[in-house]
Structure formats: C-alpha cells, structure tokens
Amino acid sequence: MARAEITALLNPRLAVRKRIGTVAYVIFIAAILIGLAGLASLLLRVLWQGAPWLSLHFLTDYPSRFAEQAGMKSAIFGTVWIMGLTGLFTVPVGVGAAVYLEEYAPKNWFTRIVEVNISNLAGVPSIVYGLLGLAVFVQILALGRTVVAGALTMSLLVMPIVIIASREAIRAVPSTYREASYGLGATKFQTVKDVVLPHALPGIMTGTILAMSRAIGEAAPMIAISALVFLTFIPTDPLDEFTVMPVQIYNWVRDPRPEFHGLAAAGIIVLLAVLLSMNAVAIYIRNRTQKRSEE
Amino acid sequence: MTTTEATATDTTLSVTGLDMYYGSFRALRDINLEVTRNSVTALIGPSGSGKSTLLRCFNRMNDLIPGARVEGQVLFNGEDIYHPSIDPTEIRLRVGMVFQKPNPFPKSIYDNVAFGLRINGFRGNMDEAVERSLRRAALWDEVKDRLKASGLTLSGGQQQRLCIARAVAVQPDVILMDEPASALDPISTLAIEDLMRELSRDYTIVVVTHNMQQAARVSDWTAFMTMGEDRAGYLVEVGDTHQIFTNPRDERTEGYITGRFG
C-alpha cells in the first residue's frame, strides 16, 4: 500500500476531536467548580447560621440549656488540654520513630513491616482508635474517662501523620551535611541532634501542625472515650474529665431545639477559625523553607 | 547565510528569520535553513546551542512549553506552520518525531504502533498497517511472535526501532530525530543508522547528533549551530555533509569538527 493510500485512510477529524476536547475541558472545570462550590456553600451556610450566635460570651461561658447563655468554654479548654498533651506525647515518639527509620534502621524485614504498618495505621478509622482507647486506657489501665486517656488515644491516632511528615523532612536533609558532621568525628546521635533535626525542623513542624489540626477536629474517638455531656468546669489536671469542641458541636447538632443548631454553627466557626489559622501557619512555614532551600 | 543547493520544489521545510524564546530568554537567533526532501539533514553543534529547540520548532512541540514563543517563519511544503489557522496536531501528524531516550508507551508492541493510527481515525486494515510499519523499522522479524507483549520488554535498541515504527505508521512526510542513538550500544546504533539511510528514500529526515562520525556516515546535509555570548543559538554553516566535514567554510565549524572546541 502506498503512502497516499494510507493517508487517505486516515480521518483525523480534527474539528470533531477539538470539540470533544473542549467539552472535556468544560467537564474538568465543572468538576473543580463542584468541589469549590461545595466548599463555598458549606462555609457560607455555617457563617450564615452561626454568625448571629458568635459573641465574646460564647467563648467565655459554659454550656447552658438556654441557647442565649450557652458558650463553649469547657470545650475550648478541654481541646486545649487534649492538644497540649497530645503534642507532648506524639512529637517525641513520632519524631523518634522517623529518626529511627531514616537514620538507624537496617534494611530488613522488620523495618519493612514497620513501614507498611505505619502507612496502614494512617488508614485505620478514628472510631477504631476510640475503641482501642476505651479498652486500653480507660478500662485496662484504669485511667478513666480523663484528659490523659483522651490525649493518649489521640496521640496514637495522629502518630502516623507525624511520623510520615517527619520522615519526609529528614529525608530532605542533604546527605552532605551528614557527611560533614561525621567527617568531624561526630557520633550518629550528635549528627542527628545537631545537624539533621535542626534542618528538618520546619518540615517536622508542618507535619505536627497538620497532625494537630486533624486531632482538633476528631469527635468520634473522643465520644468513645468520654460520655460527659454537661460540664461546667475546665479540667485542671490530666486526670480530670473533659469535653472537646467537636463533641460539643455534635451535642448541639443533636439538640432538638433549632436555636442550638445556630450554636453548633457558631462552634463550627470557632473550630474552623482555629483550624484554618493552623493550616495557614503550616503553609507559611512550608513556603518559607521552600524558598530558603531554593536560594 | 543558507547554502543549500537544492531547488525550491525539493524543499520540505524552509525556515526564515526564526527567533525562538523561552520566556524572556532568546534560545535561537535568526535561523535560516532549507531542508531537502527525501534526504537526511544532520544538526550538529555544542551542547546548549539550540539543536533540540530548533528541531522542536519544526513540529510545534515547543507549543507545549509554557512561555515558549516563536518569531519568523517555518514553511512546511510551502505552508506556514505557525499560521493561526493551522492546528499543531495536524502538523505533528505530518512531521513525526523520535526522541533521544526510547519512550515506548507502556502498552503492547502492537498498540504502540497502532496508537497514532487509531487516534487519527484509521479505517484500513490495522494488522497490515502495524506489520508494514514494523517491517519498515526492521523490527518485524524480532517481534512478530509477541506483538501482545509490552513494548517495555524489548531491549533499548529494539525500543528505539519500535518508536521509529510508531512514528512511521502514520506516514508522516518528515521524521525528526533528536540524538536517536545516543542512549544505545554500538550495535544498536549501527542498526538505527542503517535504518535512517533506508528511510530517507521515502521520508525527509532531520537528525540531531553529537557524534561527528555518525553525522558523517548518515547525513546528506549538515548544519552546524553554536551559541553567542548571550547564549542564543544560531546557525553558522549549512552544506553538503562531505564538504562540511572536509572543507568547512567557517573556522568555528572546523574547530568544532576537529574537536578543538565545544
């Protein structure tokens, strides 16, 4: 068959293909708009319903059976407690695990198992962590439905996030820094402590903030841990009982009185404000360090 | 500055006053070049002189790079390929390309060759077309028993011939090759060189190469490029390959060919 015949058999229909391409493009854009519209309507809905209920006393008052008097003080303080302890438990262990995997671990089957295991733990539903906390911390270790039990549960839940992010950060430290340090007679621990970790710090912080913002919004495991619905006190030590913001919001959503839905929305606004500022800080740190390493 | 001795009707590609920019960086400056039909033209020159860039101007592959911009004219069979009414996909159908690193699709050998035909609505006998293209690329005997195997299972040299078969399948007029053998072992390289000579009976071939011996062996015409202080590439000299290699007119060409510089 001659070339001309082949060329004749081709039917590039360019106009049609181009039109199909345009249609597809419109579909892609539409998909993005769906996502953005979903986000926008969610935020607007929350704002619209919650804004009238926002006020200073909402932050400084305890919950009440009267919507006008209700606030989320105990939930805010409970969340602060849980976050603080969770950070305290998670960061050393998570960073330690990451350091082990990146700097110390031999390439053997155990290391493989640990790695696979961590990525799987990241996918375990949060309510399952709640059951773990309920069985192990509340019941077996008899810590009760306390802040410390809640924080331990939350730590296990967000640990994989910290580990994965810290590993990325540690891996990004140029190996020339390690070599220079070893070349000066530093031990492995000195190299890790004085060279690797300082350089990986922004990445670790970003990962930690993201982990914390996950923890701040988790309600399910806290519901499994704590049955407290009404709390007029803020925890003063780790063995106090507690409630947290998302659980408070959940209780308000469940309330049959419509004005409490407004409170729930107001609570959501507070929660999202905290969350978004945490994310903004994380993004800021990420951008700043990216710029620096490009320099 | 151009010194092609072919007549106008024998010219497949004709470049006039071409400037090419990546954003604000001018990568090519005032290129003038005619490419003769059914022959092999070699582009040689030091690294960074814009050989690949020029090659990609011929089938508008540069369009894919954000910020890339062309000024001047490239005529393909007398038609301005940068004219607004021209669809780059159509140009690419008629000006095929083979890349430095063999890049078969992660599909079967058969589907690799059939890809271009399928998307272009080929209505003939596909099996025949695939076989013909593989034969054309001197690959048929080696793969005829495993057309369903993945293209990635082939050796490097076979992969490159598969890529040539893939380019040949849609029957382009021109085949552009950017260092097609530089990632291959010497034996595969010779096979590709033979293939180029063979294909040049029916196709116009433009090949970029770093290998002087290769340029001397396979090409009819040779164009030498280099770059100025501003890093913009330009064409120093174009001519009959034999003449360029034995008797270059420009001393920069001579310096490059004899390995004194570049």
Place this chain on the structure above:
Amino acid sequence: MTTTEATATDTTLSVTGLDMYYGSFRALRDINLEVTRNSVTALIGPSGSGKSTLLRCFNRMNDLIPGARVEGQVLFNGEDIYHPSIDPTEIRLRVGMVFQKPNPFPKSIYDNVAFGLRINGFRGNMDEAVERSLRRAALWDEVKDRLKASGLTLSGGQQQRLCIARAVAVQPDVILMDEPASALDPISTLAIEDLMRELSRDYTIVVVTHNMQQAARVSDWTAFMTMGEDRAGYLVEVGDTHQIFTNPRDERTEGYITGRFG
C-alpha cells in the same frame, strides 16, 4: 608496587593489601600505599577508578554506607584503624575531611567552625579557637565582621575555605580532600591550592583531583589509579609528583596524563 621513598617514621597512613567492597561489587583491589607526613599526596585517575572510595577508607567514612566492607590493613600512625576496638568517630576526629561541593552547615559562620569542637567537648576559649581556625583557612579577614551570618551567605570559594576551617578546628593529623576545588571558579581554586600548600607544613593532606595541572602544582606525591575489566579500581603507580608527571614508569599512567585515554 609502592614506591614511596619516605622512611617508615615519616609515614602517617600506610595501606597494605586493601580490598574494598560495596556489597558484592569489589570497588578496590589490593591497594598498597604509604602517605608521607606533612606533605600533599594527590590521587589521580579516571572517573570510577575508586579514588573517592580509597579516600573514604582513610577515615572510615565508608562505614556509613550499608553493605560497604573492607579487607586488608590501614595503619594510621602505626595503629590499625579497622581494628574492632577502634571507634570510627575517633578516627574521623583525627583524620578530617573536605568535600567536593562546599557543604557548610546552615548555621552561622562561627557555629560552623565551633561545631567540631563543641561535639568533642572542647573546654578552652572558643572565640580564640574559631579565630585561629579561620585565620588558618585564610578566611578570617573576609568574615571577621559577620561571624553570626549564615555560612550559606558566603561565596562558593569562601564556603569551601569555611569547610577547611571547620576541618582544621579540631586539629586533625590528616586532612582528606575530595576534589575540593572542582566546583569553584579559577580564582577561588588558586586560593584553595595555596591553602593546601600552606597547610601541608603542619598537616598531612591527601587530595583527589581530576585536574592534572592542579595535581602537578600542589602535590609532593602522586598516586595514579585506574580500573580493571571487572571495574575494580587498583593503584598503578605512586611516586614523587615531578617524576610521575615527567617520567611515568607505567604506560597507562602516561596515557592518562597526556590525555590519550580516560
């Protein structure tokens, strides 16, 4: 095979029958070499011949590569550095290293120099020690006003001198340098070369270089390495630099030095 003319007491490092493996790949074969105290020894040879590998055997940096293994003996001041009772960090303290790409820590200039002292429990006057080291590396005048600035704010050549100051600070016996100037401009390169000559009055220096002129300029002794068909690197010839460059005994050495091969 070794042809050092120094006496035993003048020998800082002495290598006997050294084989070195990366996993199952033998990178070095039967190396025998003596390094003379307070002199510059250059390691030259084609890429992949194992120069860096050999250099890293001298301060056990290869220990950090999983699967790396050494057979044979390396004596440092008469002591076997691969003896099980020896702590590699102690060896590295006494055998310093400067790398191809300047790699100051992302800390202040001061902290870069102080780093090695601090981790080794230095109890003297730190400011003095830092100043002395920076002077030693011919950097003091350029940085004395901005010791708190990040080491990364320096130019490439300054960074490399900072790395030398850092290495010098802990007062090692030997300084290993792996192509210390290859990432630098010519002027910085000359500064580093001067520095090497200067330092060799007090330190034993082993330097890997690709630059023949550099080897000829800075070194007292030159060792030429190449590799066999199995890609294992071995030592062809060691000798007085002047002799190696003017009158090599081995034709492979001559071929390499005159640029005919490698």
Place this chain on the structure above:
Amino acid sequence: MQLSRNRKRGALQGRIVHWLFFACAAMSVITTFGIVASLLRESLGFFGEIPVWEFLFGTTWSPILKDAEGNRHYGVLPLVSGTLLVASIAAAVAVPAGLAIAIYLSEYAPDKVRRLIKPILEVLAGIPTVVYGYFALTFVTPLLRSIPIQVFREDLIVYNALSAGLVMGLMIIPMVSSLSEDAMVAVPRSLRHAAYALGGTRLEVSLRIVVPAAFSGIVASFILAFSRAIGETMLVTIAAGATPRLTFNPIESIQTMTAFIVQLAHGETPHGSLEYNTIFAVGLLLFAFTLGMNVLGHFLVRRFREEY
C-alpha cells in the same frame, strides 16, 4: 587541644539512643497489636455467645431491640450494607470529580492555577467531619427535599444515606484528586511528548496515555478514598440515621458500622453487657475491612512507583 571525650560513655549513650529511637518506631507495631488485641479481647465474649457465621451472614441487626419472641439478632449485614451504600454514593461523586480534577491539574492547569487550587482543595480534606455531618443534615437534606420530584419531596426522610453519601463524596474528592494527580505527574514527560508528536490532542494524550500509565496509582487512590469513606464516623452518625436496614435504597435511613459504634458508646447500654460488646465485634470487622483495602491500596501505589 583541650578536647575531651569519654569514648566508652559515648558508645553506651549511642546504644541507648539507638534503642530509644527503636522503641519509638516499635510503638507503631505495638499500636497495631493493641488495636487487634483489644478488639479481639472484648469481642471474644461476644463470639462466645454468637457464632461468627451468624454474625457475618445474618441479615437482621437488632442487638437491643427484640422481636416478637423476645430474641435479639446479631447479623451484621445490614450495617455492612448501610456502610457500603453510603461509601458507594460517596465514590460515585468523588471518583469522577476527583479524577477530572486530577487530570485538569496534572495535564491542563497552568502552574499558577494549580498552586492556587491545590491548597483550597486541601482545606476540604481538613474540615472536621462533624461539620460535614452538620452540613448534610441541615443543608443538603433540606435542599434535596426542595427538589420538586415526588421521591425527594415525599419519600426522602431527614436521615438518609443519600445526603450523607453526597457530602462524604465532597469530603473525599481531594483524596482522590491529589493521589491520582501524584500518580499522573509521575508519568514520564517523554510519554506525553511521544503521543503529542503523533498528533494527539491534549485530551487524547491525557486519557489514552497518562491515565492508563498511572492506572494502578489512580486505582489505589480510589481504594484508599473508599476505605476512608467506610471508616468515616461522625458524618454518618449525624446524617445517615440509626436504622440498621439491609437495603441499597439511597433515600432510606440506614446505619453504618461506625455510627452503630458511636450510638452504643454514647448511649445507655451498660458497659460489659453482651449488647455492649457488639461494638468491639463491629469494630473488629471494620478494622479488617479497612486494613484489607489499605494494604491493597498501598501495594498498588508502590507498584506503580516501580513501573518506570
């Protein structure tokens, strides 16, 4: 030089530090064991009384409510069907939308647009799920009910799988899009160039070359997102209902495995009772479900990474 160094102490310290770091890493394995052991421990009592097969294949779930004969039923299939129903609706939203977004971001979007849109989508992934539950219940369901079709106006009740599934779909879009995009970005540029050089349009190159080449990564993103949907708790607790029902009708109220666990953990059933221990049995099943899918998903992610 006034360097001092206690080598022995250094070595010992090095070993201690090594083991400390090792212990940190081992924590993750201990956590997994803890999960399995505590779920098994608590559900053993349950399986002592209820045969496993009856649990797994029974079609009625009423661990509290008794039938006419005064019996309770422990067949978990209604919870499983409820879970799969919501997750499937979510997948039906998130898979096409996420894939389309991924194609757009990886093949079409200019760098600036991509850098703007990705963080916005990540915000979607970071919103607490109680918020999604609230949104589904107080916004999406009323919205659906305002659609002038008989099915929605008359038959759609406040708790339904549909709005929970739709909102969950919105929630997992970023997961699909970002993992799929990673997979597509990893496809070598040279393949795209080859396809363009053969006269392919952008869409053809995307759909015929990039998507197939990234296929296992894309499938992995689907699986991981689906697994996330299965494990999602608060959204369904708030919006999908508390009616264990073996149905695939999206306008019905159903109950998922996760919502059941919350219901009992939060409710009045005394701890330690057989009814109460059902939550650990359900938790065990849920864990097995998501574990299987995560292993598969991560296996696929790794496979596509090794391909090029």
Place this chain on the structure above:
Amino acid sequence: GDSAPPTGSNALSGTIQIDGSSTVFPVTQAVAEEFRKEQPGVQVNVAVSGTGGGFKRFTVGETDISNASRPIKGSEAEAAAANGVEFIEMRVGTDGLSVMVNNDNDFVDCLTVEELNEIWKPGSTINNWQDVRAGFPDQRLRLYGPDTDSGTFDYFTEEVNGEVQVSRADYTASGDDNVLVQGIAGDRGALGYFGYAYYQENKDNLKVVAIDDGDGCVLPEPSTIEDGSYKPLSRPLFIYVNRKSLERPEVKAFLTFYMDHGYQLTGEEGYVPVDPSVYAANKAEAGL
C-alpha cells in the same frame, strides 16, 4: 432556701459525680447550671449512661447521684447493699411519652393502645393508615421513634408491646429527637413517639395524639400526666442519692438546691413536676 451568693465561709468546693438516665438528664443539668451560679466552686459532672448504666456505677459507689426514669430494681438494690451503698430515692417529676403525627394529618386524633401495639409490635406489616383503622384514608404510614439505646424506647416498648425492647425494627430511629421532630413535621404519613418535653418544644410543628387505654381518649397534659389519667405512657422520674455522699456539704447544698428549685426547673424542661410537698418530703428524708 437562701440564694444569696456565697461569701467567705459558705463558699463550697468539690466535685459531684452524676450519671444515669437521659430523660432525667435535662432536669439535673438545669439544676446543675443554676446551682453553679450560687456555688461556682463546686464541680458538677453529669453523664448520660442510661438508667441501667447509671445504677451500675451508682451501686458500686462511683457516683453520688443517679438519674433514673424508673424505680431501682431488686437486683440493683441488692448490688448496692452488697457494696455497702445506702441510698435515698427522690421523686422529681413525671414524663409523658407523646405520640405524634404530622400537622396536616386531619384524620387521627386518638389511638387506642391496641392500635399502637398493632402498629409497633415486632413483625407488624402495617404500612398504610387504612390498615390501622377502617375509615382511615389510603395514606402511607411511616414510623419514627427514639434510638433503641434509650430509656424512652425501653419504656414505650414495655408499655405498648408488653416487654421491654420488643419492637418492630423498620422505623426511623434516632437518638436525636430533633430528627424525629423534623421527620414527622416533614412527612404527611408520619407517626412517632418521644418524650413530652420535646413535644412541648415543638408544639406548633406537630400534632399530638390522644391515647385511649380503655377509659377514653386522653391527651398528654400536665394535669393528665400528673394525676395518672394519661395512661399508660406516663412514667415517674427519680434521682437516687448515696447516703454517704450526703455527708459532704457540697452534695447537701446541691440537693437542697435541687429540691428547692425542682418544681420550677422540671416544668421548664418540659416535664410535669410533682406536688411541692413531695420535694419537701424528699428534703426531710435526706435530713436537709
């Protein structure tokens, strides 16, 4: 009692642990909230583990007060005795379960207990109002009720179906009464039941159904619930107090406050308070 803010010596501190029924919870929560204004130093934790769950903790001495929507069972009392826990029972009010239909429903005003039983018994297949009673129109019937994990459910099933937790399963169950309210308000054919308090909150959106237990149709109203004529869906609400806890001044103060304001707060929360004399009697028994 005196409701002067605490000054100096009479400011109390300590923690009071309360657990138990979700039905009584709103009342106790209201009391705790008001009490806090008087004694901000006293921490009152109110949990909801259900009447049974609450007694479980109460009888081992974990809690000071247990909310209950039924009298303590013999077995629970024995457990308390075994653990050395002595307690006082205090009646605080009455709850009337309300049966609801959609506001647009113009054909149902009253249902008999038998009809309710026919509808709600396990295995019941009644899905259309015309099967409930001859003369009712052809209108799809859909059922709403509380979560199976709630005291309301237990109580309703016991009274209507004869045995606790026995019920048909195919109804829309929700722990969130709001959903029930909304569900019934939005569904022409709906029928549902929940606590009287929630009906009170949503009087305008829902239509309440009178119940005929053989003595004619009776609507749930404070008077009918209190005098017991609203049968069988009214039930007593209690709190149980550990006698030992009573030795602590903060518990004493709290209970005094509870009994002083119980009448008002019970009413505010939508239940029917008992006669003021009962609160006084409670106080007397506890020695307050």
